[in-house]
Amino acid sequence: MQITRQADYALRAIYYLAQLGPNQRAATSEIAEQQHIPPSFLAKIISQLSIAGLIHTSRGARGGVSLAKPPQEITVLEVVEAIDGPIMLNECTQSPDACPFGESCALRPIWCEAKEELVERLRRATFANVATASIAR
Structure with a gap:
C-alpha cells in the first residue's frame, strides 16, 4: 500500500x-515553499482538509491557514483518510463479497x-x- 502524493503533501502541510x-x-504560499508542495496542488489539498474540519482558512491581508484543533487532537489517520478515503490494503477487507x-x-x-x-x-x-519526535532527532 502506498499513500497518494496528495496525502503526503497534506501530511506535510498539517505538520x-x-x-x-x-x-x-x-499563508498557503509559505506552506508550499517550505514544504516543497506545488502551490496549485496545495490549494486543492487545503480545500479538502478544510471540508474535513482539520484546518480553518481565512482570506484577506490577515488571512491564512491554521489548524482547526490542537495538534494532539489531529491524527495521521484523519489526514490520510481526509484525502485518500478509508485505509484499505485489499478490497476484501471492506467487502468480503469482492473475493470469490x-x-x-x-x-x-x-x-x-x-x-x-x-x-x-x-x-x-x-x-x-x-x-x-522530529525535535528529538
Missing part, C-alpha cells in the same frame, strides 16, 4: 501548521489484521507526537 504556535496562521472465496478465504484474516494494525498505528500518531 508545518502543527509547528506554529496556537492560533497562528500561515468470501469469508472462507485463508488470506482475508491476514489482510484484515494487517489493516487494523496499520489503522491503529496511524490513529495513535498525533501531530503533537510527530513534532516532538
Whole structure:
C-alpha cells in the first residue's frame, strides 16, 4: 500500500501548521515553499482538509491557514483518510463479497489484521507526537 502524493503533501502541510504556535496562521504560499508542495496542488489539498474540519482558512491581508484543533487532537489517520478515503490494503477487507472465496478465504484474516494494525498505528500518531519526535532527532 502506498499513500497518494496528495496525502503526503497534506501530511506535510498539517505538520508545518502543527509547528506554529496556537492560533497562528500561515499563508498557503509559505506552506508550499517550505514544504516543497506545488502551490496549485496545495490549494486543492487545503480545500479538502478544510471540508474535513482539520484546518480553518481565512482570506484577506490577515488571512491564512491554521489548524482547526490542537495538534494532539489531529491524527495521521484523519489526514490520510481526509484525502485518500478509508485505509484499505485489499478490497476484501471492506467487502468480503469482492473475493470469490468470501469469508472462507485463508488470506482475508491476514489482510484484515494487517489493516487494523496499520489503522491503529496511524490513529495513535498525533501531530503533537510527530513534532516532538522530529525535535528529538
